[in-house]
Amino acid sequence: MHLIQKKFEFILYGLILSTVIGFISFLFLRVEAFFTEFFWEKTPQIIGKSPFYFLALCLIGSGIVIFLKNKWGDYPETAHDTMNRLKQDKTLDYSDVFKGLAMAAIILMFGAGVGPEAALLSAVISLSIWQADKLRFLFFNQDEINQLPFLERAKTVLHPTKNFQKYSEELALKDETILKKKKLLNLLFIVNGLVTLTVLMKSTNQPSFITKVGMSSWHFKELWIFIPIVLLSFFWAYGYRWLKIVIKRVMDQLLPKMPQRIIFGGLMIFVFSQTMPSLLHSGQMSISPLIETRSSSTFMVLLILAIMKLVLLQFCLTSGWTGGDIFPIFFAALLVGAGITKLFPGMDPVFIMAITASSFTISILNKNPIFIGLFTALFFPINTLPVILLVILVFWSMNKYFRKQNQMS
Known part of the structure; x- marks a missing residue:
């Protein structure tokens, strides 16, 4: 029974963390869409579609991008760069993930002809490593954590910036059976994050990423x-x-x-x-x-x-x-x-x-x-x-x- 409870707590924790990732993804898309509509559609309807307004908008956006790049560095990072770092280091520094998302949202809301997928996927990869480090900490310390009072236990496992266990070759699991279960759990958490994002998008009447081009009757x-x-x-x-x-x-x-x-x-x-x-x-x-x-x-x-x-x-x-x-x-x-x-x-x-x-x-x-x-x-x-x-x-x-x-x- 104790083993079943430990597995249940581990899976529940993973589902909570993947839900958080789905919510962050939704928040990024929602903020970007809101300000894009506000800057490019609603405001011009109120003050008129003057070229001076759009010129001022683009110059203000340029100033903000320059300021943030000088302060934070060359963000946002693309998913390709993030994956290369992950392959090389076997882990990621996810402390700056919100800087990348903020910079990507600003670039998009000021009209750049680029897509949101690179920055969003980069953030999701980094947050997935954050989730893995949190789960790894619970896996190796679950018995000690369960002995804490409920509120202290919740604070320990749910604190977003504390209590991690980084990947290391020495701690890496080698058992094939466990590795297969780990892959299934990862798939479950990915699906849960996607479901969370989809439900939030639909419940707030956000337009879908996917627009059907039409019907076909080719021969x-x-x-x-x-x-x-x-x-x-x-x-x-x-x-x-x-x-x-x-x-x-x-x-x-x-x-x-x-x-x-x-x-x-x-x-x-x-x-x-x-x-x-x-x-x-x-x-x-x-x-x-x-x-x-x-x-x-x-x-x-x-x-x-x-x-x-x-x-x-x-x-x-x-x-x-x-x-x-x-x-x-x-x-x-x-x-x-x-x-x-x-x-x-x-x-x-x-x-x-x-x-x-x-x-x-x-x-x-x-x-x-x-x-x-x-x-x-x-x-x-x-x-x-x-x-x-x-x-x-x-x-x-x-x-x-x-x-x-x-x-x-």
Whole structure:
């Protein structure tokens, strides 16, 4: 009975901590969405959409970003950097996680054309290590903790900044049976955190991350377009890499200092706010308007918008307005897909957009085609999943082939 109680307390503690992580994720998204709407929609409705207001907004945002980067450092950190540190050190310093979230929220609410996913995922990874250290402390000290009075016990285990047990090779569990149970518990805690986030988002009527592009009734005779679009995605990815190099070189030569870059990034956000406001922010909230206006736009207009979305993304990333690139790149790929549908009006448009969005996004990001492909599949109807899986298979096979060639050479 004592062993069962210890297991129950351990699982309950893990569920509490993962709920906290889900709540922090929700709070970040809610704060960012509230101030984004306040700055870019509600306030202009009250005082008028004057260019001077948007210029002042972008310059104020630039000033805040400069001040915080001088004070805190180069935040927010991307999930890629966080994972690299975790692989190298086997642990993370999660004391600055809220600095990263605060900086990411500020960058997003002042209009940067980047996504929230990089900073949020980085924070979730860091908080997961925080959870693991708290659970490890309970695991090794549970008998002593249970002997404390109830209030003292609760204070000991729930204190957010005390009572941790960092990872070490000596304390690491080696038993395969226990390790399998640990993986199942980790999965349970991840699901609990996601459920917490989803429930909070729905209970407060927040828009979903996922917007369905539409319904599809594609036929096998339309599969001929698959290969041309996949081949086109390689040219698209090459063009994007060339764009990154050019913008970085120009910025390095003309704007070598951080404050100059950030002010320039703020001015670019202002320019886009006056010329192409739909390209501001990550693009995830512009998917529905894109679907509604797709029929009235020409191929060239949609293609130019896609290119300019990537230009804004690179200006933001290079100038210090750091954020995620998955959502912006996916949105640009959707714009290209919508443009291609104009060239083939007799074909299923959602089918074309599914192939284009998945292949263009995977080819640009050039990493983990399974994750990126399944991410894009969330936005499309289930009957397009086979062709998206085919895209994933093509790029996964190519990555595997090139890795093998590099190992041999």
